[in-house]
Amino acid sequence: MKFSIYFAFLSLLFLTACEKEEPNPVSDIVDQGVFVANQGKFPDGAGAVTWIKDNATRETDLYSKRNVANLGNTVQSIFYNAGHYFVAINNAASIEVLDKTFKRVKTFNQLGFTRYFAAWGNKVVASSWGAGTGKGKLYVINEALEIEQTIEVNGAPEKMLVSGSEIWVSLSNGFGVDSLVARYDLPTATLKKLTTVDKGPNSFAVDNLGRIMVLCEGYFDWLNNISIPGGLYVLAPDGSAIKLISVPQGSGNLCFNPASQTFIFNSFSDIYQYRFGEHALITLALPAETSSIYGLALDAPNNILYFSDPKDYASQGTVFSINLESQKSEKYPAAIAPGQIFIRN
Amino acid sequence: MTSLRCFILYVFLLPLVPTKAQELSANLDSIEIIAPKYLPSSRFATPADSSGLHLFTLLQLPGLSINSIGSSGLSTLSNRGMASRHTAILYEGVPINGLTTGVFDVSLLPTHYFNRSLLYKEGLSSFTGNQAMGGALSLNHQPSGRNGLVSSAQYTSTQNLTLHQLWNGAFNKVRWTLGWERTHHLNQQQFYKDLTIMTSPSFLRRGHNINGEVDMELGKNHKISAKVWWQNFDREIPGPFYLRVDQFQQDKNLRSAFTHSWHKASWQLNSRFVYFNETLNYQSPGVDSRAKTSLLNIKTTAIFKKIWQLAIALQSENVTANFYTQSRNRSSMLLSMTRNWKLQHGWIHLSVSPHLVNNKWMPLHADLRVDYRSFQFIAIRNYNLPGFNDLYWPSGGNPKLKTEKSFQLSAHQLWHASAALQLKTTLYSYHINDFIQWVPTGNNTWTPLNRKKIWSRGAEINLGYRPDWLPFLSTFNAHYSFTKATNLDEASGTSRGKQLIYVPLHKAGLNIKSNFSFLHLDADLIYLGKRFDTTDNFLSLPPAWITGATLGVNVNIKQVHMTLDYRIENPIRAQYELVRSFPMPLRYHTIFLQFKYHPK
Numbered sequence: 001m002k003f004s005i006y007f008a009f010l011s012l013l014f015l016t017a018c019e020k021e022e023p024n025p026v027s028d029i030v031d032q033g034v035f036v037a038n039q040g041k042f043p044d045g046a047g048a049v050t051w052i053k054d055n056a057t058r059e060t061d062l063y064s065k066r067n068v069a070n071l072g073n074t075v076q077s078i079f080y081n082a083g084h085y086f087v088a089i090n091n092a093a094s095i096e097v098l099d100k101t102f103k104r105v106k107t108f109n110q111l112g113f114t115r116y117f118a119a120w121g122n123k124v125v126a127s128s129w130g131a132g133t134g135k136g137k138l139y140v141i142n143e144a145l146e147i148e149q150t151i152e153v154n155g156a157p158e159k160m161l162v163s164g165s166e167i168w169v170s171l172s173n174g175f176g177v178d179s180l181v182a183r184y185d186l187p188t189a190t191l192k193k194l195t196t197v198d199k200g201p202n203s204f205a206v207d208n209l210g211r212i213m214v215l216c217e218g219y220f221d222w223l224n225n226i227s228i229p230g231g232l233y234v235l236a237p238d239g240s241a242i243k244l245i246s247v248p249q250g251s252g253n254l255c256f257n258p259a260s261q262t263f264i265f266n267s268f269s270d271i272y273q274y275r276f277g278e279h280a281l282i283t284l285a286l287p288a289e290t291s292s293i294y295g296l297a298l299d300a301p302n303n304i305l306y307f308s309d310p311k312d313y314a315s316q317g318t319v320f321s322i323n324l325e326s327q328k329s330e331k332y333p334a335a336i337a338p339g340q341i342f343i344r345n
Numbered sequence: 346m347t348s349l350r351c352f353i354l355y356v357f358l359l360p361l362v363p364t365k366a367q368e369l370s371a372n373l374d375s376i377e378i379i380a381p382k383y384l385p386s387s388r389f390a391t392p393a394d395s396s397g398l399h400l401f402t403l404l405q406l407p408g409l410s411i412n413s414i415g416s417s418g419l420s421t422l423s424n425r426g427m428a429s430r431h432t433a434i435l436y437e438g439v440p441i442n443g444l445t446t447g448v449f450d451v452s453l454l455p456t457h458y459f460n461r462s463l464l465y466k467e468g469l470s471s472f473t474g475n476q477a478m479g480g481a482l483s484l485n486h487q488p489s490g491r492n493g494l495v496s497s498a499q500y501t502s503t504q505n506l507t508l509h510q511l512w513n514g515a516f517n518k519v520r521w522t523l524g525w526e527r528t529h530h531l532n533q534q535q536f537y538k539d540l541t542i543m544t545s546p547s548f549l550r551r552g553h554n555i556n557g558e559v560d561m562e563l564g565k566n567h568k569i570s571a572k573v574w575w576q577n578f579d580r581e582i583p584g585p586f587y588l589r590v591d592q593f594q595q596d597k598n599l600r601s602a603f604t605h606s607w608h609k610a611s612w613q614l615n616s617r618f619v620y621f622n623e624t625l626n627y628q629s630p631g632v633d634s635r636a637k638t639s640l641l642n643i644k645t646t647a648i649f650k651k652i653w654q655l656a657i658a659l660q661s662e663n664v665t666a667n668f669y670t671q672s673r674n675r676s677s678m679l680l681s682m683t684r685n686w687k688l689q690h691g692w693i694h695l696s697v698s699p700h701l702v703n704n705k706w707m708p709l710h711a712d713l714r715v716d717y718r719s720f721q722f723i724a725i726r727n728y729n730l731p732g733f734n735d736l737y738w739p740s741g742g743n744p745k746l747k748t749e750k751s752f753q754l755s756a757h758q759l760w761h762a763s764a765a766l767q768l769k770t771t772l773y774s775y776h777i778n779d780f781i782q783w784v785p786t787g788n789n790t791w792t793p794l795n796r797k798k799i800w801s802r803g804a805e806i807n808l809g810y811r812p813d814w815l816p817f818l819s820t821f822n823a824h825y826s827f828t829k830a831t832n833l834d835e836a837s838g839t840s841r842g843k844q845l846i847y848v849p850l851h852k853a854g855l856n857i858k859s860n861f862s863f864l865h866l867d868a869d870l871i872y873l874g875k876r877f878d879t880t881d882n883f884l885s886l887p888p889a890w891i892t893g894a895t896l897g898v899n900v901n902i903k904q905v906h907m908t909l910d911y912r913i914e915n916p917i918r919a920q921y922e923l924v925r926s927f928p929m930p931l932r933y934h935t936i937f938l939q940f941k942y943h944p945k
Contacts, residue, residue, distance in 0.1 A: 041878060041879060041884075041925070044414070044585065044878075044924050044925045044926050044927060045878065045884075045925050045926060046585070046925065046926050067539070068539060068540060069538075069539030069540075070538075070539065070926070072586070072588075072926075073584065073585040073586075073588075073926060091584060091585065091588075091590065092584070092585070092586075092588055093588070093590070113630070131591060131630030131631065134630075220740065222739040222740045268785075291838075310785070311838070311839075312784060312785065312840070312880055313785060314879055314880045315839055315840055315879045315880045315881035315883055316839070316879065316881055316883035316884075336879060336883070336884065
């Protein structure tokens with residue numbers, strides 16, 4: 001009798017063992033659409049990439065569907081260039097390289113706090129913060145998917161803009177407060193110019209006349225509980241910067257809309273339009289259910305603006321689209337804390 | 346509404362069940378000075394014998410959850426769907442939850458020393474003050490009562506070494522205990538990531554716990570005791586999936602208590618002086634936080650004929666942290682009055698506790714406990730203060746936060762079908778208003794707001810069976826708990842009506858202990874149901890089966906008692922996470938060797 005009880009108990013233990021099902025192979029080409037980098041639940045959640053195509057969310061977590069794996073903690077951004085997708089995973093200090101079917105090709109590890117990408121021909125430049133007050137880095141990844149060059153920068157590099165063989169790098173707030181834009185010559189990895197702007201430069205845009213604009217987000221002074229506004233600058237070819245207008249603190253994701261000849265960016269609660277030379281910002285009307293704005297990108301050929309709403313950062317977020325011509329809006333379910341948006345047409 | 350009707354029906358029907366009155370538990374002497382020794386809830390306190398080889402013993406308790414950042418990070422307890430900051434960890438009746446965060450890391454507990462801890466499932470704020478709204482784990486050491494020396498060593502295949510020494514002594518009317526526990530844990534473990542078995546790098550956690558206590562009887566009426574607990578730990582905290590992310594934490598905590606009790610005729614007077622001094626430093630890329638906290642608690646309790654009890658406590662808390670703009674203080678005066686009425690088959694207890702915090706009266710604590718035969722009904726009104734970080738965090742701290750308030754109802758029934766079979770059942774319903782939640786606001790900041798209304802209700806069943814027909818001593822314990830904890834807040838959008846994160850709807854466990862002559866066996870099986878980890882229940886962690894078994898031998902050679910145990914954890918190599926992205930270890934093994942020496 002005594003043995004039967006133990007036998008039953010041990011049987012229960014072993015009956016609980018289970019095996020994971022093998023994934024079904026999927027060979028769909030991920031050719032175009034809207035890609036959203038979902039940061040995941042901080043600090044313990046895995047991030048995801050949401051794929052929106054043909055006015056519908058095709059996958060809320062495309063990577064895990066195609067790889068039976070998680071991307072890791074805090075997905076910062078996604079990018080595509082020369083046949084590969086690149087995903088920066090901030091807390092995991094890594095970059096995932098994926099093929100056209102979104103299958104993993106290569107992982108770069110130990111790269112610091114990876115942030116954003118820019119294309120330099122068929123090469124890709126990735127920005128990365130250093131730890132604490134440590135220096136940030138730019139990694140140049142070549143077509144063979146090797147890091148062929150590492151450039152140390154004196155700050156926390158955010159978004160970048162490649163112009164010919166030069167790259168403009170916004171040295172943003174990172175773990176401190178910065179106010180510099182750096183211009184590097186890429187082939188020689190040399191610093192050409194450092195330009196001081198408002199606090200927190202974070203994104204660039206080029207208008208139809210080739211003028212390079214940089215957006216600064218300002219910063220929040222915790223000690224005095226004061227919000228310090230940022231500014232929108234135009235960068236002259238010699239590297240000097242001219243402030244065009246003050247912008248609300250927290251502004252980011254600058255882009256240019258050729259259809260309306262305006263620059264578009266967002267703060268935490270609003271989306272703004274700015275026309276070069278004017279002295280006021282225009283606030284766009286948002287769908288009523290918007291709670292906040294985290295990422296923003298423009299599908300210029302179709303004149304559709306996309307922005308992400310992370311809600312409480314702990315539930316399923318939403319991506320909204322607004323057709324800037326018809327003002328028609330749509331919404332698409334994303335994953336947790338949707339942020340940066342990348343559009344591939 | 347149907348649930349509420351069922352609950353009311355249950356409450357009124359339970360007293361009709363014929364049951365046998367039980368004696369109160371006798372091992373509660375050091376639980377809480379303000380409460381009478383016959384504190385009614387003590388009968389339903391669950392002994393949480395943490396002297397075993399593993400902390401997961403606590404998971405065998407119904408309704409209790411552990412949220413662990415892997416096997417080597419922060420581990421906190423939560424009870425019946427309440428938050429970790431609502432579950433007090435008590436040392437000498439005073440919560441040792443961190444003043445800044447409100448939570449306590451149970452992974453640093455000297456589990457060998459606290460060999461007789463008790464878990465109070467009901468809110469205890471009326472007796473202990475802040476942070477016990479969701480119950481309390483009272484840490485206790487039960488001395489052997491005679492001279493003796495205990496030495497033990499424990500080594501796991503994850504390369505964790507723990508050494509432990511315990512010295513019990515007695516001379517005339519003086520009794521002392523000295524405990525020392527040294528840990529050197531590398532936490533190198535196997536885990537699943539993306540269907541692949543990986544081995545984590547080492548994450549060193551090293552440090553020691555030193556505990557000491559002295560009791561002395563002075564004449565016939567006086568008794569004094571002094572206790573001290575020193576903790577000093579350094580550790581590296583892993584990132585998700587055991588990535589090295591350069592997170593380090595140092596904990597240095599000094600906790601001390603001095604108590605005096607006097608009794609004569611119908612009077613009893615207890616006094617207590619408690620002082621904590623704690624340091625918590627945390628470094629990670631971009632963060633270098635350093636906090637020093639201190640707590641001073643002086644309390645006197647007068648008891649008359651076990652009928653009346655009056656207590657007054659003065660408490661001062663201070664936090665000096667490099668992330669606050671200035672040093673922060675909180676002063677409290679905690680008053681409590683308890684009246685007990687003796688019934689023919691039970692007691693009625695009523696406590697009222699006005700608390701004055703920073704010169705402001707808090708919502709009145711009220712605690713009604715009806716103890717009739719083996720049935721108990723409890724109605725409690727509790728509150729919980731915001732933590733210092735909630736109030737003073739530089740980027741978003743909200744000094745205008747109100748206290749969280751709760752109204753808690755529970756009904757308990759003990760059934761003794763026979764001397765061998767015991768069944769405990771509980772139904773409960775907790776309402777919390779002004780639940781503090783950090784929410785994103787403008788300027789990319791987060792701020793805590795009194796936003797949510799929470800309703801946690803559920804049932805717990807605990808079955809104990811000690812068969813007398815077996816030729817050897819065996820006990821079987823099984824439990825099941827159903828916890829429905831939802832957010833009732835109108836403004837929460839898609840989160841409204843959804844289960845709170847990391848609260849399993851279903852949890853069950855089975856434990857078997859047996860002794861055959863010099864052999865002993867202990868086997869655990871725990872089922873942890875699906876747990877949501879997003880507020881709208883969009884994502885969830887799958888159910889987990891947690892298993893383990895111990896086989897040991899006891900050998901007595903004259904005055905030396907030796908124990909050699911082998912334990913296997915997770916023998917079925919189950920893949921599970923208590924917190925997302927922090928997988929728990931696959932199968933690992935532990936060897937435990939202990940010598941006890943008791944001279945005649």
